[in-house]
Amino acid sequence: MAENLQFGGTSLWQDALRRLKKNKPAMAGLVVVIILSLVAVMAPLLSPADPLKTDLANRLKPPGSPSAICKNGVYILGSDEFGRDILSRIIYGAQISLSVGIISQVIVTVIGVTMGALAGYYGGMIDMIVMRIADILFAFPDLLFYIGVMFALGPSIYNIFIALALIGWAGVARLVRSQVLYLREMEYVEAARALGLSDARIILRHILPNCMGPIIVSVTMGIPGAILSEATLSFLGLGVQPPHPSWGNMIYAARAYMLSCPWYSVWPGIAIMVTVFAFNLLGDGLRDALDPRLKR
Numbered sequence: 001m002a003e004n005l006q007f008g009g010t011s012l013w014q015d016a017l018r019r020l021k022k023n024k025p026a027m028a029g030l031v032v033v034i035i036l037s038l039v040a041v042m043a044p045l046l047s048p049a050d051p052l053k054t055d056l057a058n059r060l061k062p063p064g065s066p067s068a069i070c071k072n073g074v075y076i077l078g079s080d081e082f083g084r085d086i087l088s089r090i091i092y093g094a095q096i097s098l099s100v101g102i103i104s105q106v107i108v109t110v111i112g113v114t115m116g117a118l119a120g121y122y123g124g125m126i127d128m129i130v131m132r133i134a135d136i137l138f139a140f141p142d143l144l145f146y147i148g149v150m151f152a153l154g155p156s157i158y159n160i161f162i163a164l165a166l167i168g169w170a171g172v173a174r175l176v177r178s179q180v181l182y183l184r185e186m187e188y189v190e191a192a193r194a195l196g197l198s199d200a201r202i203i204l205r206h207i208l209p210n211c212m213g214p215i216i217v218s219v220t221m222g223i224p225g226a227i228l229s230e231a232t233l234s235f236l237g238l239g240v241q242p243p244h245p246s247w248g249n250m251i252y253a254a255r256a257y258m259l260s261c262p263w264y265s266v267w268p269g270i271a272i273m274v275t276v277f278a279f280n281l282l283g284d285g286l287r288d289a290l291d292p293r294l295k296r
Helices: 002-006 010-022 024-041 086-122 124-139 142-153 157-183 187-194 199-235 247-257 263-290
Strands: none
Touching: 010 024, 010 263, 024 086, 024 263, 086 124, 086 157, 086 199, 086 247, 086 263, 124 157, 142 157, 142 199, 157 199, 187 199, 199 247, 199 263, 247 263
């Protein structure tokens, strides 16, 4: 009953869903995200060619050129410097970008929610230690921190997860802490304490469910940032390593051909732009739908 009074009530979630459906930009972003997710999952079926297969006789061909390696016999978006199909590499690159965005945010959320809940609920020394660590992480420019971690650990998609998680949890922890500091003083939490419920039960059953709105928005808004970070690290040679396709390393490889073959760098750039824009639209819509102060 306590959760229903706050944020977990069915009517409130239904009302948020109704308002989200009325937000056309957010729904457009959701449709694009769903399409991108399906493309990433079905990459082997949708890709017209093996993204690693080369054809040096047809290198740097413009869009629409005949192809000996594509199923449909045409380079729909052109070929790269090794004759590989750009469309196929973009499709498989979606797997990398979405995996990094989603998995890294799951890790960030688990760590951030745990640390923020402990700091906000117990306060005192725990709160001071967690928040001072977060302040230290906030003092580092994100990109420089990622570069330092990747130099130390080596270029790898798994190390990208570690780099993003090491600094990303601090923002989530601060957000959750602020919510818990307010909710722990509510009457239903005091009633739960009076009934002798354990701290873990109170946090998991009575406090965190009422923080789900801000957490969902934080995750959704964090995914495009993680995608951009992965693309930047791959562009710098510290992320996904060639020949495996990543939108970032595709743009890096295309930099030498920007004047003679502009399509090479344009297509992965458009892929990054569309993906980040879609997640931002969806995140803005979720924020508006889940904020009771914007209820209309």
